[in-house]
Amino acid sequence: MNEEELTSDFMDERENLNEVLMKYAGKNIKRFFNIDTNAYREGALPVKTKEMLGLVASTVLRCDDCIEYHLIRCEEVGVSDEEFQEVMSIALVVGGSITIPHLRRAFAKWDKRRS
Amino acid sequence: MNEEELTSDFMDERENLNEVLMKYAGKNIKRFFNIDTNAYREGALPVKTKEMLGLVASTVLRCDDCIEYHLIRCEEVGVSDEEFQEVMSIALVVGGSITIPHLRRAFAKWDKRRS
Amino acid sequence: MNEEELTSDFMDERENLNEVLMKYAGKNIKRFFNIDTNAYREGALPVKTKEMLGLVASTVLRCDDCIEYHLIRCEEVGVSDEEFQEVMSIALVVGGSITIPHLRRAFAKWDKRRS
Amino acid sequence: MNEEELTSDFMDERENLNEVLMKYAGKNIKRFFNIDTNAYREGALPVKTKEMLGLVASTVLRCDDCIEYHLIRCEEVGVSDEEFQEVMSIALVVGGSITIPHLRRAFAKWDKRRS
Amino acid sequence: MNEEELTSDFMDERENLNEVLMKYAGKNIKRFFNIDTNAYREGALPVKTKEMLGLVASTVLRCDDCIEYHLIRCEEVGVSDEEFQEVMSIALVVGGSITIPHLRRAFAKWDKRRS
Amino acid sequence: MNEEELTSDFMDERENLNEVLMKYAGKNIKRFFNIDTNAYREGALPVKTKEMLGLVASTVLRCDDCIEYHLIRCEEVGVSDEEFQEVMSIALVVGGSITIPHLRRAFAKWDKRRS
Numbered sequence: 254m255n256e257e258e259l260t261s262d263f264m265d266e267r268e269n270l271n272e273v274l275m276k277y278a279g280k281n282i283k284r285f286f287n288i289d290t291n292a293y294r295e296g297a298l299p300v301k302t303k304e305m306l307g308l309v310a311s312t313v314l315r316c317d318d319c320i321e322y323h324l325i326r327c328e329e330v331g332v333s334d335e336e337f338q339e340v341m342s343i344a345l346v347v348g349g350s351i352t353i354p355h356l357r358r359a360f361a362k363w364d365k366r367r368s
Numbered sequence: 369m370n371e372e373e374l375t376s377d378f379m380d381e382r383e384n385l386n387e388v389l390m391k392y393a394g395k396n397i398k399r400f401f402n403i404d405t406n407a408y409r410e411g412a413l414p415v416k417t418k419e420m421l422g423l424v425a426s427t428v429l430r431c432d433d434c435i436e437y438h439l440i441r442c443e444e445v446g447v448s449d450e451e452f453q454e455v456m457s458i459a460l461v462v463g464g465s466i467t468i469p470h471l472r473r474a475f476a477k478w479d480k481r482r483s
Numbered sequence: 484m485n486e487e488e489l490t491s492d493f494m495d496e497r498e499n500l501n502e503v504l505m506k507y508a509g510k511n512i513k514r515f516f517n518i519d520t521n522a523y524r525e526g527a528l529p530v531k532t533k534e535m536l537g538l539v540a541s542t543v544l545r546c547d548d549c550i551e552y553h554l555i556r557c558e559e560v561g562v563s564d565e566e567f568q569e570v571m572s573i574a575l576v577v578g579g580s581i582t583i584p585h586l587r588r589a590f591a592k593w594d595k596r597r598s
Numbered sequence: 599m600n601e602e603e604l605t606s607d608f609m610d611e612r613e614n615l616n617e618v619l620m621k622y623a624g625k626n627i628k629r630f631f632n633i634d635t636n637a638y639r640e641g642a643l644p645v646k647t648k649e650m651l652g653l654v655a656s657t658v659l660r661c662d663d664c665i666e667y668h669l670i671r672c673e674e675v676g677v678s679d680e681e682f683q684e685v686m687s688i689a690l691v692v693g694g695s696i697t698i699p700h701l702r703r704a705f706a707k708w709d710k711r712r713s
Numbered sequence: 714m715n716e717e718e719l720t721s722d723f724m725d726e727r728e729n730l731n732e733v734l735m736k737y738a739g740k741n742i743k744r745f746f747n748i749d750t751n752a753y754r755e756g757a758l759p760v761k762t763k764e765m766l767g768l769v770a771s772t773v774l775r776c777d778d779c780i781e782y783h784l785i786r787c788e789e790v791g792v793s794d795e796e797f798q799e800v801m802s803i804a805l806v807v808g809g810s811i812t813i814p815h816l817r818r819a820f821a822k823w824d825k826r827r828s
Numbered sequence: 829m830n831e832e833e834l835t836s837d838f839m840d841e842r843e844n845l846n847e848v849l850m851k852y853a854g855k856n857i858k859r860f861f862n863i864d865t866n867a868y869r870e871g872a873l874p875v876k877t878k879e880m881l882g883l884v885a886s887t888v889l890r891c892d893d894c895i896e897y898h899l900i901r902c903e904e905v906g907v908s909d910e911e912f913q914e915v916m917s918i919a920l921v922v923g924g925s926i927t928i929p930h931l932r933r934a935f936a937k938w939d940k941r942r943s
Contacts, residue, residue: 319465422573647877748863
């Protein structure tokens with residue numbers, strides 16, 4: 254699979270599950286999802302910085318799906334290999350060896366997208 | 369698969385693993401499992417409230433198996449769609465977007481049971 | 484100090500700090516605070532249940548300020564001693580002995596309000 | 599203050615708060631406290647190993663009161679300076695730099711007891 | 714107190730505790746502290762971005778001392794009010810309302826430094 | 829599959845992913861991995877104790893891959909069934925019922941290796 258297919262597989266599954274969730278969601282959940290989208294929009298900080306913030310937060314909290322989403326977004330907005338590994342090195346130092354299995358999976362996904 | 373089969377698949381797997389665990393477990397682990405059962409028994413609070421407490425705690429701590437167990441129990445004791453989504457909205461607000469992948473999977477399981 | 488003074492001390496400090504926060508907060512933070520208020524409003528679930536959900540979530544996530552807030556609200560909306568200890572027993576079982584220091588402080592605050 | 603006074607101050611405060619808690623606690627909480635005591639009793643593993651296990655678990659979960667309790671117990675049962683710092687180095691590597699403020703406070707307490 | 718005094722109070726206390734820690738620390742802890750320093754050095758990413766990454770990671774993991782350290786560093790390297798609140802809004806959305814008490818204290822410290 | 833095959837499957841997968849990670853890793857990540865290896869080397873504490881410390885830390889932090897790694901190492905260095913269940917009972921008491929799904933999987937893996 255090429256990079257575009259990798260992205261759309263993950264994003265499609267995500268979209269499908271979101272639809273089920275929204276079938277039941279009340280106003281509070283819907284509003285939360287809006288804020289979640291808005292928080293990563295360009296502001297005083299550029300989108301690229303915000304996506305790296307999302308990536309490091311997802312990694313120290315050890316959420317594979319969240320890591321994958323921000324990893325895809327990071328690549329889309331131009332984060333380089335070297336920048337990516339620096340974000341992950343901060344996550345590793347702050348979060349400790351308990352994050353390593355998530356780092357392994359994150360670098361494997363990054364590698365697939367970059368090759 | 370219908371709802372009964374969904375439940376028993378999950379519960380059977382859980383039961384099988386518990387048996388292996390109990391083969392090795394000493395007195396402290398066994399007693400812990402007893403307390404874990406007793407904590408959700410009817411008391412000053414009805415079972416339904418206690419299962420919702422278990423569900424929200426499992427969701428903010430992001431444990432899919434624990435969520436699934438309490439979600440099944442919630443439905444068995446009469447939690448409605450609207451009540452379920454209100455519990456999950458509190459979990460989302462307290463626990464943040466990092467809980468969203470767990471919410472997606474929880475609503476997908478809830479939806480399968482309700483349709 | 485009587486119960487009313489205890490409450491207003493904590494709530495005043497909280498209000499003062501919120502004001503500083505709001506001086507800097509952009510739209511996303513402000514909207515988050517709105518959702519946070521709305522999530523505990525009466526809906527399919529009564530306020531009392533929602534406050535107990537907030538209490539158990541705060542306890543397993545081990546946030547003393549959040550515990551204190553929901554503990555005050557629980558008492559205001561009529562949670563009894565027995566109901567309070569049942570909520571805390573679920574938090575203890577789910578969250579483990581690591582929650583005990585928070586339980587100690589929570590019961591001490593509860594006790595001051597009730598005597 | 600000498601070491602004995604340091605210990606008894608912390609332990610007295612802990613005892614006082616436990617008494618308040620036990621005034622409200624039902625059977626499940628009481629049983630949990632029993633298991634919590636029993637888990638650290640001599641078994642296949644000696645008490646010293648178990649206290650070091652309690653210390654590392656408390657440190658990666660970042661609970662100062664729990665760390666202090668197990669640190670006192672570790673010293674009482676003969677953990678040496680070098681063993682103590684090895685336990686803490688594993689906690690630091692597993693838990694990351696986010697544990698450092700807790701390590702600082704733990705080493706300060708250890709140092710007071712040892713000098 | 715002016716900003717310089719605020720900074721040096723916190724940094725002095727930190728330094729004193731580090732000295733005690735280093736009295737006991739073996740090679741692994743010492744090397745960890747070196748990596749912890751290096752991770753925030755200029756690389757492919759500028760220091761300012763790295764400090765914001767440290768801030769958001771510290772906030773979602775809810776460590777007040779870590780937040781304070783990175784908040785001071787952020788201000789020293791030129792993070793603006795608006796950039797600061799955008800970092801914190803991402804932390805709030807990712808980490809949920811459980812981070813709010815930490816946000817309150819962080820904005821209060823930021824405000825003291827900026828006025 | 830026999831025990832040796834079970835081990836090498838897990839360890840091979842781990843090794844392969846580490847290679848990808850190391851393709852991108854800078855000096856900080858590489859040094860972290862070195863410390864991570866060194867922390868479990870014989871010192872004042874024997875390897876067996878250190879592996880049990882790693883196991884309990886991994887379990888309360890609920891990382892299946894980390895648990896599996898230390899579980900394999902524990903068995904290799906002579907931890908007995910009874911010692912294993914005592915480590916896990918401390919993890920369960922400290923970390924609460926939220927660790928139970930991880931305990932189930934850990935005991936199942938232990939059981940496969942021991943039969």
